[in-house]
Each structure stands twice: as structure tokens, then as C-alpha cells.
Amino acid sequence: xxxxxxxxxxxxxxxxxxxxxxxxxxxxxxxxxxxxxxxxxxxxxxxxxxxxxxxxxxxxxxxxxxxxxxxxxxx
Amino acid sequence: xxxxxxxxxxxxxxxxxxxxxxxxxxxxxxxxxxxxxxxxxxxxxxxxxxxxxxxxxxxxxxxxxxxxxxxxxxx
Amino acid sequence: xxxxxxxxxxxxxxxxxxxxxxxxxxxxxxxxxxxxxxxxxxxxxxxxxxxxxxxxxxxxxxxxxxxxxxxxxxx
Amino acid sequence: xxxxxxxxxxxxxxxxxxxxxxxxxxxxxxxxxxxxxxxxxxxxxxxxxxxxxxxxxxxxxxxxxxxxxxxxxxx
Amino acid sequence: xxxxxxxxxxxxxxxxxxxxxxxxxxxxxxxxxxxxxxxxxxxxxxxxxxxxxxxxxxxxxxxxxxxxxxxxxxx
Amino acid sequence: xxxxxxxxxxxxxxxxxxxxxxxxxxxxxxxxxxxxxxxxxxxxxxxxxxxxxxxxxxxxxxxxxxxxxxxxxxx
Amino acid sequence: xxxxxxxxxxxxxxxxxxxxxxxxxxxxxxxxxxxxxxxxxxxxxxxxxxxxxxxxxxxxxxxxxxxxxxxxxxx
Numbered sequence: 001x002x003x004x005x006x007x008x009x010x011x012x013x014x015x016x017x018x019x020x021x022x023x024x025x026x027x028x029x030x031x032x033x034x035x036x037x038x039x040x041x042x043x044x045x046x047x048x049x050x051x052x053x054x055x056x057x058x059x060x061x062x063x064x065x066x067x068x069x070x071x072x073x074x075x
Numbered sequence: 076x077x078x079x080x081x082x083x084x085x086x087x088x089x090x091x092x093x094x095x096x097x098x099x100x101x102x103x104x105x106x107x108x109x110x111x112x113x114x115x116x117x118x119x120x121x122x123x124x125x126x127x128x129x130x131x132x133x134x135x136x137x138x139x140x141x142x143x144x145x146x147x148x149x150x
Numbered sequence: 151x152x153x154x155x156x157x158x159x160x161x162x163x164x165x166x167x168x169x170x171x172x173x174x175x176x177x178x179x180x181x182x183x184x185x186x187x188x189x190x191x192x193x194x195x196x197x198x199x200x201x202x203x204x205x206x207x208x209x210x211x212x213x214x215x216x217x218x219x220x221x222x223x224x225x
Numbered sequence: 226x227x228x229x230x231x232x233x234x235x236x237x238x239x240x241x242x243x244x245x246x247x248x249x250x251x252x253x254x255x256x257x258x259x260x261x262x263x264x265x266x267x268x269x270x271x272x273x274x275x276x277x278x279x280x281x282x283x284x285x286x287x288x289x290x291x292x293x294x295x296x297x298x299x300x
Numbered sequence: 301x302x303x304x305x306x307x308x309x310x311x312x313x314x315x316x317x318x319x320x321x322x323x324x325x326x327x328x329x330x331x332x333x334x335x336x337x338x339x340x341x342x343x344x345x346x347x348x349x350x351x352x353x354x355x356x357x358x359x360x361x362x363x364x365x366x367x368x369x370x371x372x373x374x375x
Numbered sequence: 376x377x378x379x380x381x382x383x384x385x386x387x388x389x390x391x392x393x394x395x396x397x398x399x400x401x402x403x404x405x406x407x408x409x410x411x412x413x414x415x416x417x418x419x420x421x422x423x424x425x426x427x428x429x430x431x432x433x434x435x436x437x438x439x440x441x442x443x444x445x446x447x448x449x450x
Numbered sequence: 451x452x453x454x455x456x457x458x459x460x461x462x463x464x465x466x467x468x469x470x471x472x473x474x475x476x477x478x479x480x481x482x483x484x485x486x487x488x489x490x491x492x493x494x495x496x497x498x499x500x501x502x503x504x505x506x507x508x509x510x511x512x513x514x515x516x517x518x519x520x521x522x523x524x525x
Contacts, residue, residue, distance in 0.1 A: 379483060379484040379492075380484055380486055381484050381485060381486050381490040381491060381492045381513050382486070382490075382513075383484070383492075384492050384511070384513045385513065398474070398518065414515065441515075442517075444515050445472075445474075445514070445515065445518050446509070446512040446513060446514045446515065446518075447512065447513045448496075448509055448510055448511060448512040448513070449510070449511060450510075
């Protein structure tokens, strides 16, 4: 198909902060430590976002199951 | 079956803007950077659309999980 | 099993108009350009239907994910 | 296990009318033209049933995705 | 693991009546004719049960998709 | 990874009573007869639990589909 | 991709306490005994958390199905 592949974006995000929108509508921000082919991701300094986009709850380091993700966006 | 295949539409959309309707009813517009066999897509200049079809929220570059998609339409 | 197979109906629908009922209850009409084994379909001249069965919104060409389909019917 | 297998019922239903109850609660009646291993079925003379079990809407020939089915019953 | 396996219960239920609780909360009673590895089952003399556990609707012979089942219980 | 594996808990539960919390929120208690790799389980002396954790309905022997399970706990 | 993989976090959590947020919104805390490739986990000293993050119900040892998990976080 094309030279670049979607997961390249995750690869380039290692050590960077991303915003993740979940299927349930909530948002999580954190620094990408690792990911796998299911889009499971370990995020450091993760925090759940409030409706205004600001930090609502500190989560620390989390392993997020990829199946819950709507989209991932570098910030 | 037939000479053309559905994913050919995505291939021709590389570098073009598309509108994506999600299963949850919301709409996203952006420029296709890459996609894979699960219909995971990287969109540049992505924006979430309001009910009137106009831009509601700038999202920047996103990796969208294909499983959330209802349909993709070139614009 | 039997000589004919369900996907034969899609094959015969290439270049023809079909009505598609989605799992979410809404209806889409369009001309079949291509399909694959997941029932992903490219429809040309697609339009979303209103509750009265008439055209509500012009969608143009769309790639519809097969997993959202309840049934496909030639028109 | 046993001599007979569940899909034998579909095989014997080719050319016969069946009632199909869907996961979403609605009912469809039609004549089985073909089916496959995913329980995808082509039904001729299909009609959606009303709450009283009578015909509500004529659907003509449809390709029904098997994943939507609760049960199939010969009539 | 163990000498016996869960599907042995279905095997022993061939020709016997079972009560099936579905994911959607409703109950079906019938005599097991056959089943397969997906827990698809053909039930003869099937009937949908009312909230009081008594027969509400006669269904005749049905092919039930296994994915809808919560549990199966010999009666 | 580690010497012990999650399904070891099921293996040790053969012939023992367990409490099972289902995805739909309800609880079932019973004695494990067998299980398989999908976490399908046969439970003897099964009973559905009320909100107070006491027995609400006697179910007898049931084959429970593993996909409905939230967690299993020895009692 | 990267040297570390998401499941390394689970491996390092063996014998440690974690907080698990489920898809249904509830929270469970416990000590990781084992896990597998589906993220099925055995937790010792598990307890369900109340809305205030404190312990609401003691669950003892549980086998949690991985498919219910939103995220896992070391505590």
C-alpha cells in the first residue's frame, strides 16, 4: 500500500506525550513507554482528563488495553 | 470477484481529505496519511465535526482504530 | 451445501443499486462498486435514508465497514 | 458427537420458508436461497414482521448477516 | 486438565429437555437435537418462557446461535 | 512469564464451590465440575444470587459460557 | 519496535498490588499472582472499590477475565 503505516505514529510517540480518546468518551493523557500489535500501551504520568480537557485524576503508570481506544493523538 | 476492491478507495485517498462517520454517531474529517488491513488510519489535520457538519474541535494528527468506523467518504 | 452462496448476491449487485439496513437502524442506498469477504463495500451515489425511506443526506462515494450491516437488499 | 449437526437444519430449509428472530428483537420471514458457515443467509420474498407476527414491510430478496441472528425456525 | 469437559453436558443432553438462559435475559426450553463447537444448537419443541417460568410462546424447532447463550441447564 | 498460570486456579477449583460474577452484574454460585480454554464451565448445585448475596434461584447443573464471566472466586 | 513491551509491566507486578479499572467503570484492587496473554489475571486479597476509592467489598482471590479490563496500574 503505502510506505508509512499507522503504527509508525505510535513508534514515533515513544517517550512523547499523547492524548487518548476512549470509546466510552473519556480522555487520558500520558507519556508512551511501550505498545504492542493490539495497541495495548503503557503510559507513564497518565492522568484522566475532565470535560474541560484539564487533568482530573492522576493515574501514574498504566497499562491500557488497546481495544478501548477510539484514537491516539500526539500532543 | 471484481477487479476493484474496497480498500482501493483508501489507497486512492492517501494525501486526500476524507470524512469518517463513527459507530458512535460522531464525525471526523482529516487527510489520510496511512492505513492498514484493520482500517486503522492516521489522519493529519483531523477535526471533530459538530452536528451542523462544521468543525467543532481541532484534533491535529490522530491514529484512529478501524473498529470504530461506520464509513469513510472522500470529500 | 448448495450450488449458490450468499455472497453471489453481492457479486450480481456490482453496478446495481442496493438498500442497506444497518445494525443501528438507519438505512443507506447506493450503487455497489466493490465488496470483500468481510462484507466491506464501496457504494457510489450513496445516500442516507430518512424514516420515510426517502433520501435524507447525500453521502457521495463511501467505504462501508461490513460489520455494521444488518442486511443488503437489491432495489 | 452426534450424527446430525445444527447446520443440517439450514440445509433442509433451502427453498423453504423460515422465521428468523434477530438479536435486536425484530422478526424476519422469508424463503431460504442459500447460507454459509457464518450463518449469512439469502432470503427471497423476505418481510419484516410486526409485533403481532403479521407482515409489516416487504423487503424482497435480502442478504442477512449471520451475526445478527438469535434463532432460525422453519415455518 | 480434567477427565470430563463442559461440552460433555451437551452430549449427554441429546434427546433431553434443557432450559437455556439467553444474554438478553429471556429463557427458552426445548429438546436438544444437535449442537456444534460454537454452542449452536437445534432444539425441538422449543418454547419461549415467560417471567413466571411457564411457556409463553411455542417456537417449534429452532436453530439457536450459541453466541446468545448465557447458560444451558438440563431439566 | 511466571510459574503459575491463571487457569491453575480453575484446575484447583474442580469439586470446589466458586462464586462467579457475570458481566451483566448478577452472581452465580456452584461447584466446578469441568472447564475449558474458553472458560466455559459446568457447575453443579448452581444457584443465582440475590443482591444480598443469598441464594435467589436454584439452577441445578448448568453449562455457563465463559464469555459472560467477569471473575471467578473460590469460596 | 521498542525494547520494552506492555506486558512487561504485568510481569514486574507479580506479587505487587495493582488497581484495575474495568470497562463497566468499577475498580478492583489486589495482588497479582499470575496473568496470561489474554490479560486474564489472578489477584489475591482482591477488593472492589467504592466511588471514593476506598474498599467496598472483600473478594478474596479472583480470576479476572482480561476482556473486562480498561487499564491496570501498579499502586
